[in-house]
Amino acid sequence: MTVRIGVIGTGAIGQEHIQRLSKKLVGSQVVAINDINETAAKTAVNRIGIDAQFYANAHDLIKASDVDAIVVTSWGPTHEEFVLASIAAGKPVFCEKPLAVTAAGCKKIVDAEIKHGKRLVQVGFMRPFDSTYRQLKSALDNDEIGQPLLLNCKHFNPEVGDSYTTDMAIVDTLIHELDVLRWLLDDDYTSARVIYPRKTSKASSHLMDPQIVILETKKGIVINTEIFVNCQYGYDIQCEVVGETGIASLPEPTQVPFRKGGNLQRAILVDWKKRFIDAYDVELQAFINNIVTGNFTEGASAWDGYAAAVAADACVKAQQTGNVEAIVMPATPSFYKK
Ligand code: NAP
Numbered sequence: 001m002t003v004r005i006g007v008i009g010t011g012a013i014g015q016e017h018i019q020r021l022s023k024k025l026v027g028s029q030v031v032a033i034n035d036i037n038e039t040a041a042k043t044a045v046n047r048i049g050i051d052a053q054f055y056a057n058a059h060d061l062i063k064a065s066d067v068d069a070i071v072v073t074s075w076g077p078t079h080e081e082f083v084l085a086s087i088a089a090g091k092p093v094f095c096e097k098p099l100a101v102t103a104a105g106c107k108k109i110v111d112a113e114i115k116h117g118k119r120l121v122q123v124g125f126m127r128p129f130d131s132t133y134r135q136l137k138s139a140l141d142n143d144e145i146g147q148p149l150l151l152n153c154k155h156f157n158p159e160v161g162d163s164y165t166t167d168m169a170i171v172d173t174l175i176h177e178l179d180v181l182r183w184l185l186d187d188d189y190t191s192a193r194v195i196y197p198r199k200t201s202k203a204s205s206h207l208m209d210p211q212i213v214i215l216e217t218k219k220g221i222v223i224n225t226e227i228f229v230n231c232q233y234g235y236d237i238q239c240e241v242v243g244e245t246g247i248a249s250l251p252e253p254t255q256v257p258f259r260k261g262g263n264l265q266r267a268i269l270v271d272w273k274k275r276f277i278d279a280y281d282v283e284l285q286a287f288i289n290n291i292v293t294g295n296f297t298e299g300a301s302a303w304d305g306y307a308a309a310v311a312a313d314a315c316v317k318a319q320q321t322g323n324v325e326a327i328v329m330p331a332t333p334s335f336y337k338k
Contacts, residue, residue, distance in 0.1 A: 003291050006032035006067035008058045008082050009074025010041040013096055013124075015048065016273065017071055020281055021288075022050045028288045032067050034058045035074070058082055062089050069291055071284075072096060080105040083302075087112045087120055092296075094287045096124040097175055099305030103313050106306035114335050119296035122287050123305040127180035129286065130279035132251040136239065137184050145243030148185060151223040153177055154238040156231040158270055159202070166208045169227045170315040174213055177225050178308045178315075179300060184239075187217040189311045189327040194318045202230040213315055215327075234268035235275055303336035 007018055010033055021028045034055045035041035045052050055061035058078075062070055062085045069092040072082045080100035086093035087109070099121075100106045113121055127133050140148060155173055164172075182188060195212040203209035210228035217223070239250040253275060257266040269275050286298040311327050318325040 001027060001292055003028045003288050004031045004066055004068045005029065005071055006034070006055070006061040006064065006069075007052075007071045007073060008034045008061060009072065009078075009096075010035040010037075010044045011073065011075075014071075014073035015044050016280065017073055017284060018045065018050070018052075019048050020284055021071070022048060024281060025285045025288060027292060028284075032061050032064055034061045059085055062086055062091065067091070069093065069287075077101050080109065083109050083121060084112055087116050090116065090120070092120045092122075092287070092291045094122045094124060094284065095305070097179075097305070098171065098309060098312075099123050099302060100309065101171070103306060103309040106302065106309045110302045110306050110333075110336075113302050114333065119301065119335075121302040121305075122283075122290065122296065122298075123179075123300040123302065124283065125176065125179040125300040125304065125308070126276050126279040126283045127176055128183045128300070129282040130276055132253065133180060133184065133239075136241070136248055136250050139248045140184065140241060140243075145241065145246035145248050147244050148219075148221055148241050149244065150221060150242045151181065151185075151225075152238075152240045152242070153181070153223065153225040154236060155225060155227050156234070156236040157229040157272065158232055158234055160207075160229045162204050164204070164229065165206060166211075166319060167316050169207075169209070169211050169229060170213070170312050170319065173227055173229060174225060174315060175308055175312055177223075178311045179304060181215075181223060181239075182304070182307060184241075185217060185219070185221060187219050187221060188307065188329045189215050189217055189314075191216045191324050191326055192311065192315045192318045193324045194315060194322075200228075200230055202232060208319075211319070213318075215311070215315075234270045235272045236268055237275060297338070301336050303332060 018030050033052045070086045072095040083095050193214045196208045213225045215223040241248045255267045290296045314325045314327040
């Protein structure tokens with residue numbers, strides 16, 4: 001069976017996903033595209049070398065009879081509308097993060113999916129598909145270090161553009177930790193606090209950088225995450241779990257170590273796309289497999305997208321107030337229990 005996909009939004013990640021859905025993965029074909037920029041969209045698919053019909057209106061693409069499933073990779077504020085329309089059409093939909101820009105928007109999607117009665121939504125949180133995070137999770141699940149007590153995490157980018165604002169450190173950057181750490185610890189957050197250390201001279205005038213986010217979980221685990229998006233030196237993701245009997249750390253991506261010129265050295269990745277490139281393949285293959293089996297057992301659900309949004313809202317509030325802000329997460333509905 002070949003799943004015929006319509007892609008809404010043919011920008012940076014849209015093109016990456018079209019490429020992998022068309023050339024790399026098994027059982028998928030991109031047959032339709034939509035973007036607000038028709039010329040750029042057509043140029044992009046021509047470059048990739050596929051023949052996909054362009055739709056000027058995303059809703060026509062969603063309803064098209066030869067489109068089996070939708071991939072939403074347009075600008076974040078458009079996601080809610082397109083995911084709701086896909087559910088209304090009864091079609092599976094993979095939505096890049098964020099599922100919606102507010103927790104209330106994510107909740108509308110959760111409610112619509114539950115009303116539909118069958119899971120259709122997968123959110124583009126790829127880190128749980130990354131082999132290094134999976135190794136770390138197995139170590140915790142196998143009780144290698146006893147109960148986790150505290151985590152030290154880093155999310156560093158070499159630099160960001162002028163349009164990046166202080167809240168984006170949460171809604172665009174930390175959002176990946178908010179998702180993957182819930183999955184890693186099988187836990188939910190209860191509170192958030194944000195601290196601003198001395199500001200780097202490399203950040204724009206309107207951006208507080210770096211930031212430290214301190215989260216607490218229902219199990220009482222404390223998570224300390226440093227976000228530093230103008231660190232200059234590379235794209236560096238770290239996660240260290242301190243347990244009762246030891247410490248487990250996220251494995252570093254494999255790089256050849258060199259002994260030369262009087263130095264012992266190993267490269268650090270700079271491009272975020274390379275760090276999780278395999279994870280993107282695995283998550284989208286899981287989406288295709290979920291459709292083929294008719295059973296959405298793998299990947300982040302709409303509920304996971306909602307949970308990340310609830311935590312992100314509290315973190316943004318904590319940025320503004322300087323206080324410890326409560327994160328109130330309702331119990332997971334049975335519809336989403338794994
Ligand atoms: P991008 O390069 O700006 O691409 C977004 C595309 O959507 C652009 O071509 C844009 O057109 C188009 N678009 C905007 N509004 C639209 C609408 N109403 N209907 C149809 N198309 C529309 O951004 P990106 O970096 O690809 O990011 C897209 C989404 O993926 C974002 O939500 C982002 O957070 C997410 N993302 C996730 C990851 C991850 O690691 N999971 C990585 C990167 C991005 P214009 O350029 O003309 O506005």
